[in-house]
Amino acid sequence: xxxxxxxxxxxxxxxxxxxxxxxxxxxxxxxxxxxxxxxxxxxxxxxxxxxxxxxxxxxxxxxxxxxxxxxxxxxxxxxxxxxxxxxxxxxxxxxxxxxxxxxxxxxxxxxxxxxxxxxxxxxxxxxxxxxxxxxxxxxxxxxxxxxxxxxxxxxxxxxxxxxxxxxxxxxxxxxxxxxxxxxxxxxxxxxxxxxxxxxxxxxxxxxxxxxxxxxxxxxxxxxxxxxxxxxxxxxxxxxxxxxxxxxxxxxxxxxxxxxxxxxxxxxxxxxxxxxxxxxxxxxxxxxxxxxxxxxxxxxxxxxxxxxxxxxxxxxxxxxxxxxxxxxxxxxxxxxxxxxxxxxxxxxxxxxxxxxxxxxxxxxxxxxxxxxxxxxxxxxxxxxxxxxxxxxxxxxxxxxxxxxxxxxxxxxxxxxxxxxxxxxxxxxxxxxxxxxxxxxxxxxxxxxxxxx
Numbered sequence: 226x227x228x229x230x231x232x233x234x235x236x237x238x239x240x241x242x243x244x245x246x247x248x249x250x251x252x253x254x255x256x257x258x259x260x261x262x263x264x265x266x267x268x269x270x271x272x273x274x275x276x277x278x279x280x281x282x283x284x285x286x287x288x289x290x291x292x293x294x295x296x297x298x299x300x301x302x303x304x305x306x307x308x309x310x311x312x313x314x315x316x317x318x319x320x321x322x323x324x325x326x327x328x329x330x331x332x333x334x335x336x337x338x339x340x341x342x343x344x345x346x347x348x349x350x351x352x353x354x355x356x357x358x359x360x361x362x363x364x365x366x367x368x369x370x371x372x373x374x375x376x377x378x379x380x381x382x383x384x385x386x387x388x389x390x391x392x393x394x395x396x397x398x399x400x401x402x403x404x405x406x407x408x409x410x411x412x413x414x415x416x417x418x419x420x421x422x423x424x425x426x427x428x429x430x431x432x433x434x435x436x437x438x439x440x441x442x443x444x445x446x447x448x449x450x451x452x453x454x455x456x457x458x459x460x461x462x463x464x465x466x467x468x469x470x471x472x473x474x475x476x477x478x479x480x481x482x483x484x485x486x487x488x489x490x491x492x493x494x495x496x497x498x499x500x501x502x503x504x505x506x507x508x509x510x511x512x513x514x515x516x517x518x519x520x521x522x523x524x525x526x527x528x529x530x531x532x533x534x535x536x537x538x539x540x541x542x543x544x545x546x547x548x549x550x551x552x553x554x555x556x557x558x559x560x561x562x563x564x565x566x567x568x569x570x571x572x573x574x575x576x577x578x579x580x581x582x583x584x585x586x587x588x589x590x591x592x593x594x595x596x597x598x599x600x601x602x603x604x605x606x607x608x609x610x611x612x613x614x615x616x617x618x619x620x621x622x623x624x625x626x627x628x629x630x631x632x633x634x635x636x637x638x639x640x641x642x643x644x645x646x647x648x649x650x651x652x653x654x655x656x657x658x659x660x661x662x663x664x665x666x667x668x669x670x671x672x673x674x675x676x
Contacts, residue, residue: 234421242414246422249327249397249407252340255355256348257402260320318346321402324357325468326369329393330378338392343369345467345541360467361509361541369394370475374410396468466498467540478502482511501533505540517544523553598630605637614641 233250235243318324324344331338340355342348343366348357360366364382372378374394380387398406406425407414413425470478477499480486486503488496504522507515522533522545533547558565580586605622609615621640625633 232420233416234419237421237423238414239412239424241411242422242424245395245409245411246404246407246414249395250404252327252342252355253323253397253399253404255353256323256342256357257320259348259351259353259355260318260323263317264320318344318348318357322399323348324399325397326360327393327395327397328365328369328391330365330368331390331392333388333390340393341365341368343468359509361506367475367479370470371472466536467502470495470498470502474499474502478506482507482514497529497533501536501540504537504545505542508542508545517542518546520545521553522547523550524548525550594630601630601634609641614643 233246235246238246322344323346324342326343328341328343329338330341342355342357343360344357345359346357347359347362350356358366360369364380364387367380368378368391371380372391372394374391376391378387378389378391393409395407395409397404397408403416405416414422415425416422474495477486477488480503488499490496500522504515504520508517508520524530524533524547527549530547530549537543537545537547602622605619609618618637618640622633622637625636628636
């Protein structure tokens with residue numbers, strides 16, 4: 226296996242990094258060779274899953290106690306595949322992007338090591354010691370989301386206990402059949418288009434969390450794709466979004482089918498991602514009950530509608546209606562033939578007036594204006610700098626602190642213009658005339674302060 230027809234170059238990596246990347250390259254090569262063999266030898270063949278279940282059942286009856294847990298887990302995988310046959314859901318593993326996670330487990334009783342890969346489809350172990358499990362079904366995939374490297378695990382599967390230690394837990398990015406990124410507790414390693422591997426800087430484990438202002442952004446003035454000579458970042462080749470789900474999010478996604486699941490969180494915390502993965506999970510678990518035509522995704526703006534329509538197919542589910550609340554409610558009202566009268570109110574409702582005049586709201590407005598004035602003051606200092614007349618202009622700003630913000634800004638601007646050696650900043654828009662109500666004057670003053 227090569228990186229876009231280039232031999233991988235691991236010379237720039239540390240010894241530990243080189244070992245990890247070489248190991249992942251070898252695993253990907255073995256998986257792709259197996260997929261190539263299956264595509265050439267039996268392109269249209271469907272596995273005899275019933276026969277495999279019988280073989281596993283017979284093996285389970287004769288197996289030692291320490292081997293029973295792994296055999297039961299294999300039976301889960303085969304049974305899940307058997308349930309999906311004939312329902313249009315048995316797509317093969319994509320060789321260009323076969324998996325996104327890698328676990329190495331040491332079973333507690335047998336002490337045996339086995340490698341398990343986590344992806345969107347299942348590929349059973351054919352004797353080479355490698356298998357891919359579907360994140361939506363296989364019980365062992367829970368270990369990927371619930372445990373970290375070196376953690377001891379204990380999970381109950383059908384009244385049987387699966388115990389052991391997670392020896393390796395890594396996330397990988399495979400793009401167009403090439404390994405481009407490996408993220409492990411030991412570090413994050415990134416390959417460029419020429420197959421040269423280097424240690425990445427930045428966050429080693431991107432997560433679906435954050436909030437307003439915390440997202441990773443390109444520095445101001447830098448657009449487009451950077452060259453391969455740039456220092457590689459840990460977030461340059463991001464994993465699939467399914468690989469970034471954490472333990473709490475995975476538990477929400479895999480809640481029982483009945484009942485209501487309430488997901489709360491701030492902006493950027495992954496609410497939409499969890500909801501979409503839950504849709505995919507439910508559709509996988511019970512295709513008849515959760516058929517795409519029987520589900521509905523409702524959001525509040527068209528931009529999110531378009532985003533969801535592009536994301537859902539990548540999660541293995543097509544045909545789920547996605548709409549806005551406004552469109553859905555309009556159609557419902559038409560269907561029910563309800564005529565809701567439209568009324569206009571000339572005055573301000575009492576509830577709105579009381580809300581605007583509430584002491585808490587007034588304090589919030591004062592605080593907001595205070596923050597804006599502090600920002601304006603810092604900007605004024607920055608623009609004036611050490612130029613002649615700067616002290617005089619700033620003194621005018623401070624001396625008029627009790628005046629409305631627009632008047633305060635106008636007088637400071639007049640002082641700046643009075644000194645020809647200081648180029649004045651762009652003049653603010655004309656102050657709107659005060660209307661008949663005090664509210665109009667207050668609004669104008671507030672608007673001027675933010676200018």
